[in-house]
Amino acid sequence: xxxxxxxxxxxxxxxxxxxxxxxxxxxxxxxxxxxxxxxxxxxxxxxxxxxxxxxxxxxxxxxxxxxxxxxxxxxxxxxxxxxxxxxxxxxxxxxxxxxxxxxxxxxxxxxxxxxxxxxxxxxxxxxxxxxxxxxxxxxxxxxxxxxxxxxxxxxxxxxxxxxxxxxxxxxxxxxxxxxxxxxxxxxxxxxxxxxxxxxxxxxxxxxxxxxxxxxxxxxxxxxxxxxxxxxxxxxxxxxxxxxxxxxxxxxxxxxxxxxxxxxxxxxxxxxxxxxxxxxxxxxxxxxxxxxxxxxxxxxxxxxxxxxxx
Amino acid sequence: xxxxxxxxxxxxxxxxxxxxxxxxxxxxxxxxxxxxxxxxxxxxxxxxxxxxxxxxxxxxxxxxxxxxxxxxxxxxxxxxxxxxxxxxxxxxxxxxxxxxxxxxxxxxxxxxxxxxxxxxxxxxxxxxxxxxxxxxxxxxxxxxxxxxxxxxxxxxxxxxxxxxxxxxxxxxxxxxxxxxxxxxxxxxxxxxxxxxxxxxxxxxxxxxxxxxxxxxxxxxxxxxxxxxxxxxxxxxxx
Amino acid sequence: xxxxxxxxxxxxxxxxxxxxxxxxxxxxxxxxxxxxxxxxxxxxxxxxxxxxxxxxxxxxxxxxxxxxxxxxxxxxxxxxxxxxxxxxxxxxxxxxxxxxxxxxxxxxxxxxxxxxxxxxxxxxxxxxxxxxxxxxxxxxxxxxxxxxxxxxxxxxxxxxxxxxxxxxxxxxxxxxxxxxxxxxxxxxxxxxxxxxxxxxxxxxxxxxxxxxxxxxxxxxxxxxxxxxxxxxxxxxxxxxxxxxxxxxxxxxxxxxxxxxxxxxxxxxxxxxxxxxxxxxxxxxx
Numbered sequence: 001x002x003x004x005x006x007x008x009x010x011x012x013x014x015x016x017x018x019x020x021x022x023x024x025x026x027x028x029x030x031x032x033x034x035x036x037x038x039x040x041x042x043x044x045x046x047x048x049x050x051x052x053x054x055x056x057x058x059x060x061x062x063x064x065x066x067x068x069x070x071x072x073x074x075x076x077x078x079x080x081x082x083x084x085x086x087x088x089x090x091x092x093x094x095x096x097x098x099x100x101x102x103x104x105x106x107x108x109x110x111x112x113x114x115x116x117x118x119x120x121x122x123x124x125x126x127x128x129x130x131x132x133x134x135x136x137x138x139x140x141x142x143x144x145x146x147x148x149x150x151x152x153x154x155x156x157x158x159x160x161x162x163x164x165x166x167x168x169x170x171x172x173x174x175x176x177x178x179x180x181x182x183x184x185x186x187x188x189x190x191x192x193x194x195x196x197x198x199x200x201x202x203x204x205x206x207x208x209x210x211x212x213x214x215x216x217x218x219x220x221x222x223x224x225x226x227x228x229x230x231x232x233x234x235x236x237x238x239x240x241x242x243x244x245x246x247x248x249x250x251x252x253x254x255x256x257x258x259x260x261x262x263x264x265x266x267x268x269x270x271x272x273x274x275x276x277x278x279x280x281x282x283x284x285x286x287x288x289x290x291x292x293x294x295x296x297x298x299x300x301x302x303x304x305x306x307x308x309x
Numbered sequence: 310x311x312x313x314x315x316x317x318x319x320x321x322x323x324x325x326x327x328x329x330x331x332x333x334x335x336x337x338x339x340x341x342x343x344x345x346x347x348x349x350x351x352x353x354x355x356x357x358x359x360x361x362x363x364x365x366x367x368x369x370x371x372x373x374x375x376x377x378x379x380x381x382x383x384x385x386x387x388x389x390x391x392x393x394x395x396x397x398x399x400x401x402x403x404x405x406x407x408x409x410x411x412x413x414x415x416x417x418x419x420x421x422x423x424x425x426x427x428x429x430x431x432x433x434x435x436x437x438x439x440x441x442x443x444x445x446x447x448x449x450x451x452x453x454x455x456x457x458x459x460x461x462x463x464x465x466x467x468x469x470x471x472x473x474x475x476x477x478x479x480x481x482x483x484x485x486x487x488x489x490x491x492x493x494x495x496x497x498x499x500x501x502x503x504x505x506x507x508x509x510x511x512x513x514x515x516x517x518x519x520x521x522x523x524x525x526x527x528x529x530x531x532x533x534x535x536x537x538x539x540x541x542x543x544x545x546x547x
Numbered sequence: 548x549x550x551x552x553x554x555x556x557x558x559x560x561x562x563x564x565x566x567x568x569x570x571x572x573x574x575x576x577x578x579x580x581x582x583x584x585x586x587x588x589x590x591x592x593x594x595x596x597x598x599x600x601x602x603x604x605x606x607x608x609x610x611x612x613x614x615x616x617x618x619x620x621x622x623x624x625x626x627x628x629x630x631x632x633x634x635x636x637x638x639x640x641x642x643x644x645x646x647x648x649x650x651x652x653x654x655x656x657x658x659x660x661x662x663x664x665x666x667x668x669x670x671x672x673x674x675x676x677x678x679x680x681x682x683x684x685x686x687x688x689x690x691x692x693x694x695x696x697x698x699x700x701x702x703x704x705x706x707x708x709x710x711x712x713x714x715x716x717x718x719x720x721x722x723x724x725x726x727x728x729x730x731x732x733x734x735x736x737x738x739x740x741x742x743x744x745x746x747x748x749x750x751x752x753x754x755x756x757x758x759x760x761x762x763x764x765x766x767x768x769x770x771x772x773x774x775x776x777x778x779x780x781x782x783x784x785x786x787x788x789x790x791x792x793x794x795x796x797x798x799x800x801x802x803x804x805x806x807x808x809x810x811x812x813x814x815x816x817x818x819x820x821x822x823x824x825x826x827x828x829x830x831x832x
Contacts, residue, residue: 105818105819108580108635109818111637112770112773116818117811117815120808120812120815123808123811124808129804134804236644273652274652275648276648276653278648279645279646279647279650279651283642283645283646286638
């Protein structure tokens, strides 16, 4: 698919669910979730797949945005939007610190530090349960008070579209192209004189901020957050979004988010066997379709079309 | 023509889009020492690795002892009697010399094992001296000897050796080649060497010249003109 | 009080060391980081619990053998072929985690109330220096040390053990020399899972086993192994003992919830300061 069509197609697809707001109800609620996780999925797409940084801590940045918003608004009485912004500014700090600390190390275990952080963070929340509510979680009304659910839903969609568009645009700019180069051949980039450290830090900052913002939005939409919501599996699901959906095309993460959020919903009737299927499907897709769903679906379309012709 | 022990027909090996070997024909007779010569990047290592099974074959056939082995696994080929001594990564670095050899005789039965290991110590006395030393603390030349020792210990009928003389001082090279000659006489094995060093002419019965993935010549030693070989390296044959 | 902490720590370390050894053996020989062995081990624990009424010995045997077979099969069918095609660690991370999901699902499907406790016989108490410890609790540590010693002896003396060492040090050459590396991989995986199962059994008798225990054991086993240098079984053992004490002391000083926090925090620190682990070597047996 031509690049421009791809982008328009992606944005278009994202705007269709605006219609769900008319009927509301279950469909609206679920698609809201899809969008909120799609934000995180695009962050993972940007940082891990496009910029090549081995970071697994998306649930952490999301959680900082979420918890930060609540803590600042409820306990310190800050205005809502300010809390959201400030928490989002805090979110990248973690990623950047880890990056700088492990900058000299090589190999897979470096990426494990961010994964370990993702495991550690919910436990930290539990340990601090006086402030954070631990497993029982914290309730929060936030934006839904001002806007009502339908408007909030529309806002979520628009923000997601804006973020997706932002990332799409970013990858086309000089910065984006440099990040692509860094992800493909770090040493070459350094050899031609690019300050890779600067760009990598920038990538972490952008990714962290957006993820935090997504988390702040999340807590407004769902009205509730607890340590269970940001367990390590959350970060894995987020990571799976661009992985399963396909990281090479812009609408890949969309498919991935649909998959990761909807498949569990669809499998509710077979709840007892749910995890088995989920895991098996993941394995099958990863092994057989290493590029994810999107490119393969595309090939399938092309084949069907050429058969009709 | 088909009494050859090992015969390769129309072998093509590719790395991605680049053909490393193009439609190669190659054969080896029993108890011969055959040399594959050619400049850097000609495909000598690739040829040996393809025969051993470390590298997959795009097209072509490899016949050994009557079997078509081009799709066989490395382990199966080894069981049939083919073994490769690679240029690098040819020892078990963190085990002692003794253990390196003990591990390599694994396919042989009890009596043969001791015989094989004793023979290795016989030909390479320095390995006996250093038998309790960890392999990666040996010098480069000694590691080469250990690698050849591993090859002998594995008791394969055909030993493929990838550039054995690389990195060795000239005196050691001559010594090594003499040792290979001796091994051939003592054990009746077949040895296929890839080499850049022209001293291989001293021990090889036949030479194949390889350049840019294609065979340039295939001659018995007596019939070979030294100039032909020189030209192969200086690139005037094309 | 201090001594109590140390002893508790050693016990905890002993239990922890079993999945740690499992991870170390598997990674040491195959180079694959397998995150599913915790869940598989817990699955084995559930199987053991199921057969408890028949006889304890029988039940344990069934559980451990089941885990061995599962580990063998998983490696043979799924992991080795991917490794041959050049899988990298991140890919194996994702695949083994997904595998963990699958087994978690299997546990949930088969056992409707996935929260059990295993009643192993208490072997009386051992007293020294004025402290009495249930003899049973020490068994985990003894077992782990015994397994470690057994593995080392096998490596040095037996043919199979030497093949394992060779395979872990130079896979390509091991194949060339004729070692059946596929078999070696599968057996290593089987042993790793069996060890995890024993660890789960001990854990289940001291605490309890639920769905999340598999992940806890698996991740903890993994990170403790990494701290010791991931393929290094001595390092893993030492690391397990140290970590056991960390858990025990932080439990005393700060309270239950902080135990894991401190643990993971320390591991992150270790990874940052010494990525190859405290004993410094990653892949060696």
